[in-house]
Amino acid sequence: MSHTAIDVVVSLLISLWPLLLLARHDPKRLRSIRLHQLKPHVRRTRQFYSAIVLLPGIVLIALDDWPAFLIWMGGLIASGWLLVQMLAVRAAVAIKKKPR
């Protein structure tokens, strides 16, 4: 595996788990689907996780590894969008199953 590929994989692994947490506990998302089991993150928590999401990108720029940075950014964007879609489908299914 090339070192660009390794940089990208490691960067995305670091970025994607806080992204998942941000998405799951996003206040507006939870309000819109009226999901009360999950606790929405407060502003400080969201800022903390956002910083971890962006940290690998900043490191890649500092290392002058622009190919890895661009692929990381593209991977993060595509994954984020896909994550939002998947969570929306799950929420829709959960709402349908909810007893009235």
Place this chain on the structure above:
Amino acid sequence: MTTAVTNASKPGKGRAWSRGILAGPVCFIVAALVMAGAALWAPEGPAHINNIVVPIALFPAIWAVLFFYLMLDKKLGRAWMVATVLLLVNAGLIGQNFYKVEAAKKSHAAAPQAEPAR
């Protein structure tokens, strides 16, 4: 009432058309002239190519800045004036350069004819 409404909407329609023409074809032509004119006044840079390459590379940015200004300036008249000034200045620069080049070509062509007379 219909006539009043129609008459009142005419200046509005006229303004909309004027804005559309200004932000559409006029904006494109002015941006193209600004890009081409930059070859004459932009610094050449260490490789003597910046005045050619940079305006071409940044053409979308030149157009976008001009487009948003011409579209969003509340004073339509002022927007037209800015576009006209940019057009005239850059067209003038380009025209002046053509004239200089043509004049240089003519004097270069005339010079060998002058020599045999000596």
Place this chain on the structure above:
Amino acid sequence: MIELSKSRTKELLAIHGWSGVLLGLLLYAVILTGTIAVFAEQISEWSSPLSHATDKLPEKGIDAALRKATSEVDPEFHEDIFFFSDAAGRIRMFLHKDDKKDGKPEARGVEFDLDPKTLAVLDRREGWADDISEINVPKALADFFVELHVSLHLPDPWGLLLTGVLGLAMLVAAVTGFLVHRHLIRELFTLRRKKDVLLTRRDAHVVAGTWNLPFSFILAFTGSYFSFASAFAIPAMAMVAFGGDQEKLIETVVGAPAVENKTAAAFGNIDAMLADVRARSGSEPGFVSISHYGRADAQVTVSTSPREGKLVGQTYLYKGDTAAFIQQKPALGVVPSLGNDLFVLMAPLHFGNFAGLWSKVAWFALGFAGAYVTLTGILLWTTRRVDQPGWSKLARAAYWMGYGLPLALAAVPLARFIAPVLGLNVHGTQNWTFIAAALLSSVVALIVRDLNTLRRLLLGATGVALLLMPLLRWLCGGPGWIAAFDGGLVTVIAFDLALLVAGALCVMSVRRALPMATAPALKVQPA
């Protein structure tokens, strides 16, 4: 994100909406074909594979092949020669001179396709550059998608001008979309899927658009640069600064032209020059250009692929007659400059080809998202105006283009494989098949009243076409998976699998019914 007055927001929203509505359908076509064109190289490998896989120039043998080629063509075509690894690894070698066709500069000469292993001549094509590309069969399929993306298959310069304008429209939409969306970050994860169709459509468009914003901007900017640069910017600059002489402009901008010396001289060993490039650069030579072959002023310019961890490659100059190294130079000019830096960044940022498959996959995903944003924008516009009958035509057109274009594109590879078997011209058959499939989907779009049924029909047909592709490829003489595996033709297998998965997903999606907005059901949204 950015606080704007109500009237300003309204103006920007109008600009955003109208730029999308007026040009959105064509923009969707450009983005979708661009997404496919990211894999142009792989499409050629899949549709016209050799028995062995390679994408590099061989270390030995090109010198002998070059001398043989030059001996077999008119010496007037020694003026300019270039070669590089092209369709499925075939070495494409074009010996030509710059000429004028109908008053416009155009190259004319002889082109060879060489086997990268044996250097045997696989094909020879002669004539004007445009005509030669029309009979280049290995590249036919990839070129179809690339040409559709670059110029919508319209003649120059109109096609390029149109795609350039579409790029500017995308730029405007990206900037205005960013400015009007006050809660960009707050709504990043909110995708409501309720009975309110308008809300669902709004969220679908906004979420996709927000996530894709940085790349929409990059792709729009670089895309319109590429279109306008060749359509009018270079000729315009040549007119202003070089009296209309485009060749002089290019020579000056590229830099380091050799001092003219027409004395005949033997040409140096190109294999040795390429070996020197590999040693100096630590990467593979990509594009090799030779000017004035057989003269004392012959010059060789070699561009390399980017080194690991770099976005752009390097350029090396050699003296053609002695094979002596002259200098390493930037792509443009002889010393580093801002102009060169901007120029060399455009290609990797637009094509996503700087890190092999990794970057291409990322660019493919982002291109797909861009197409989704464009289409959902038009559907949002028409859903908002569902009570205005005039806009229903646009809604129908959006469905026709959104689902009909993929069907028409999916029909093209089928033509690529069938045409040679039937003895038909490959390029022509591809074009007519595309047009026929597009017309068929137009007729279906006019006949089928229910938009959901229309979507299902077109999507289902696309799925079937995708599923047929690997089978047809094999039946028309392409390698089976075992032969492909033996020859290291991983792309053939990977592409077949990807098409089967995509086809299955399309067919499965047919079962899903999308909620449609009707005028009585439309809820009025607060401003």
